Amino acid sequence: MIDYEAHLSGAARRYQESAIRRIGALSASIPDLVSFAAGSPAVETFPWEALQEIVAGLLARRDGAALQYGATRGYRPLIEDVVHLLARRGVDAAPDQIVITTGSQQGLDFVGRIFIDPGAPALVELPTYSGAIAAFRNLEADLVGVRQDDEGLSIEGLTEAAQALARAGRPARFVYVTPNFQNPAGLLMSRARRRELLEAARRLDLLIVEDDPYGSLYFEDAAVEADTRPLKADDADGRVVYLGSMSKTLVPGFRVAWLVAPAPVAARVELAKQAADLCSGVFDQRVVHAALASGLVDRMAPGLRAHYQAKRTVMERALGETLAGQLSWRSPRGGFFLWVRLPEGVRDTDLLDRALAAKVSFVPGSAFFVDGGGHDRARLSFSNPTPERIVEGARRLAIALAGADVRQAPKAQSREPRA
């Protein structure tokens, strides 16, 4: 018997499974489960007819290049679509600053490969996207968390953390942020905070990695487009690496996303991508190009905003009715997630066991914290289930909570307004 462990790289020996993926695997064996775990878009929003037309048109043309190997940086007309898309959000990017990636997850992997030496620190939000934690930890990053307040990442916290690392002789190279409707906390960073963050990054000599999958999914009852202006739009000194994606605004299955970076950084990303997968799906990129160029993505956007806003409302009402004050949260102004505080004494992972028994799932808050915290939190995703299933899931969650082991603790002191 071969000792495979002995053949593994140090990094591979230390790989950790993503909590979300693990829950996905667990959940697959539970029939009739209501999943509040997966951050997947709603399949009822998928534009079947338009895609049928696009795809049929592409294949009818019999252009061999549509099914051949493609350029590592991506399909040039798609890159130009991205230039226009970004321009409309205030970002002035040239084609040589853009690399098409296989989902933004690949962009995060490249960011890690380009900027992280094994053992080196990187700054992330508390909480932050679990897939970024996995990507950076697989590369042996030492992740240092920075607290957030109601307006987003704490500049004081960022400054303290960055200065402490610099003093210790191991400065962080970047801070990773999701200013728009953060996964998991749903936070929309304030405009003032965005300016302060750009200034702080300059002062601290940090690059900013800005992940923006949800930017166009603001809820029109609570936010306007201008609230979602990317940091990259005001990146006067070329300090921001920006990640955008089609996974939430068209469909995820084509795995089309993009990374925007100063040209010298984009050139390194291209080299990383050459060796990582040669190029992203070639046919997929043409489909997405057609979806952008034909206006399909623009036509879908208002409907998607309304769709997720309505589901948010359904979930907030259902939780409010069935859980009467046991859970608290800040009402999200966009995106896919309700980030709830659990009753005092209820631990996220314990509650998940009970929830799975009651046939409802969520992601434990601790999956999003790099400092061991978050056990008093849960991420409930309202994006994928239908309204009826959201209501049913809330009912099941109430059953799970009723059985939860609340250890003689005082009633939760909510620091946030109830929905």
Add this chain to the structure above:
Amino acid sequence: MIDYEAHLSGAARRYQESAIRRIGALSASIPDLVSFAAGSPAVETFPWEALQEIVAGLLARRDGAALQYGATRGYRPLIEDVVHLLARRGVDAAPDQIVITTGSQQGLDFVGRIFIDPGAPALVELPTYSGAIAAFRNLEADLVGVRQDDEGLSIEGLTEAAQALARAGRPARFVYVTPNFQNPAGLLMSRARRRELLEAARRLDLLIVEDDPYGSLYFEDAAVEADTRPLKADDADGRVVYLGSMSKTLVPGFRVAWLVAPAPVAARVELAKQAADLCSGVFDQRVVHAALASGLVDRMAPGLRAHYQAKRTVMERALGETLAGQLSWRSPRGGFFLWVRLPEGVRDTDLLDRALAAKVSFVPGSAFFVDGGGHDRARLSFSNPTPERIVEGARRLAIALAGADVRQAPKAQSREPRA
């Protein structure tokens, strides 16, 4: 101005551009170029009608899962197709040993991430696939080359190299080989050599990474299917990590390939993939599943073998007629490449400059050597151009060679039979 270099990881600072990709970029600016450089399949073999039917059928079903995020290991019915495909080639693999990858290039990246620590050695063939060199070097591998003879990798060479590394206290964990119609040398490893390699790997405690994109593209005038039996088929002790792909036997644009490894290794690859891109193209995987399940891939195979065999013959004849003995090569028994020895005194990179001026390209031999050698070689790919273009390319190559700076050297002593 930000000093981006100072923010890069050590690995990223040392990234090297792949020679093939660089030539591709150079060539894009030359109108009417005949490319013998790209190892791309022939677009005239693409099965447009069948794909139109498959794709239309998939979208007509309106199954949301076809466009949603998918399982990291891949689409389960596709994994089962791969099980059957492998079984027919003598390989007994269970689904938990298979991970679908975004092209085999991603498989190579994962192999590197799983098995290579920065600075650690890995064994490769002299010459070997330049994309593997890039993937492993990006991960800071110290690549050690092992010579090949007419039957494939030299077992003596492998033993010497592995033992020297072990004696130096830094044993190699794997040897990377392409037994079937190697890129670039076109070599088909003999059946005896395959057995010897498996034995040597056991003796030397090496894993074997077997890359097999061309296995089913043997030329029926020179080889039979049994000649291409994968090492993995005789891997009694779970020592072989096998890479297969649809890029050469269907189309490359869907980026669908697979990695087969002992289950504990496959589980690590899954963790790497979770963080690297969540999952490969979901729609693409369903298209490829349909292409396999409907028998399309099987129906295409004899035609592909005949197509590339005919092109090989065209190239050999054209070179024989126009270059009358200046180039020598071993006639390939499958695959995409003619691996030619240049006239004595002609350097590969110098000839490439002249060739580009004459509007024909190839890949310099040195791109495939990890020891600085190969400047007396060139890889000529006959897979992509039409027969007419192959003839025209040979004519242009003769012009380039006529102008080449053959430095008063004696006539080439060919060690191989002329075509």
